[in-house]
Amino acid sequence: MEEDRVREIQRLKEELEKKRGEVEDIRVLVNQQIDRPFLAEVKEYSEKELETYIREQISTVENCVDPRPDKQSVASHRKIIGRPIVFFKRLLLKMTGFHVHLLLDKQTQFNRESAALNQALVIRLGQIKERMRQIQVKISTCEEGLVVLEKKLEELSSSQERDKGDIADRKPPAQD
């Protein structure tokens, strides 16, 4: 009975091993979704993380400054009926193009100005940061100077104390 069970475990294992080898997708193996969306919690970011984030976001914004549709934006992946669909869509685009552009031109201009403003603010931030760094260096040098002065003062006071002691020791004995 025991041996049967052991053999059965091994048989089932081999069977599953084979099936497992054929599956590439992890989701299929665990029978569930494994990925989830995560929101960027920018307020918790460190300075370095924020820098990377800002760089990425600016690049994303710059890539979608112009929302106006062009001919290339209409395409289809369908092999047979794709061509007529594309034809009609492009026709519609041509017919409504004037009005669409009228609305979106202003939006494009706004996007462009916003992207430029963002860029300028980032540059300004960099300048402020550099100025802060220079001030930090100056403060640091002053602090070090203070430490040295403090130590010198300590030594001076202790040598003064020593001198006082020496003078007291050298006092002539009181006259009778």
Add this chain to the structure above:
Amino acid sequence: MPPMSKENGSKKDLAGEISAISAQLGLQAAYNRLLRAEVAFKLRKPSLAIYDHAFHFIGGAQKYGLTLIAALRDRFDITILANKEVSHQDFLSWYNLDLAGCRVKVIKLPYFEERRAFHLDPALIPGEAENPFHIISKESGRYDIFVNNSMNEMVYPLSNISVLICHFPERRPRSYFYADRYSYLIYNSRYTALWVEKKWKILPHQHIYPPVDMEAADGGVPKRKAILSVARFEPEGTKRQLEMIEVFLRLNQKWPGLVKGWSFILAGGSGPDNPYLAKLEKIIRGHPGQNIELKVNLPVEELKLLYQQSTLFWHLCGLDHEDPSETEHFGMTTVEAMQNRLVPLVYDGGGLPEIVDHGMNGFRVSSKAELLKYTMTLLGDQALIERLGASAQKKAQIYTRAKFEARVRDFFDDVLKTYVSGRETRPFE
């Protein structure tokens, strides 16, 4: 879900049970069930695989993982999973670890192979790209226990028991984030734990300090007037060697009498063509006769001797850095110094406050001025050096390899007990 008991059920029941699990929870859960049954019935030794995408080069985190399996060799059938060629001989020469009996399995990742990358950096994988670590995820499902030692939370664990060793949470949760899918999360310092909670919003389970074994075999080497710094020469300068040189130069300039006879030695590893190292060399050349020495890529024996001979230890990694990833997450070299009775003067941030108790076994500083101040205090007080050095050596006993191995065995013994008993070990089993 309890494991299949010896008593209940027939062959038919077993096949039915496995088939039901497979339909409900997936093929992997069914397979895991059989793996668990094999161990519960003592048909074989439990298997454990440890993975690190950086096993092919020398590093502190890798030493942690490999020392961990060295402690578990007699309990598990162990496989070391690497992404590039590496051998037992490498582990022996890099970490003095004899891992004979542990299998080394190299699984190359096509994504990085195509790019001929030596450093497999998960942070460089764009969100829209397919996860190149899924090959490792799949492999993880072949073992009872899978240990991910690589700070790489992009590996989805499929084993019955999975352990993520976090040396520091580098990335924030984004695409392919699976750190919370592991059964256990081990962390190397309280500082790391704090950031795991902050960045990943999960509570880590087990604190195991890294193993540090730099203790001198005998205490016969006399100390000399030397301040030592041991840190990699990072091209970005995050270890702050430049700032320490500036402090030593200032000491020489303002207090020559006090520093007379003292030298400052900067030891550490570096890759070729390191602009930061070149900058330091230039500064030192520009200040001849100031007793500053650079010791790059020293063999371990020479480094040990340096530790034994030196008196004070400086470490400013983290100074003026706001980003937590640029501070010391633990501080192995500080502990190494303390084991050799050096008095540590370290930056008051990252994992270092856990190691150095201010005024008791060293000093913690938050600026160059403070480093200057406490160094001057020590240079003028030999008795204080002796007292703090002895106290530092005592504190460093917490981090020995023997203590590390004992903690590791305790933890994995408990894990194994849970596994065999049939209690819940991971979410989808």
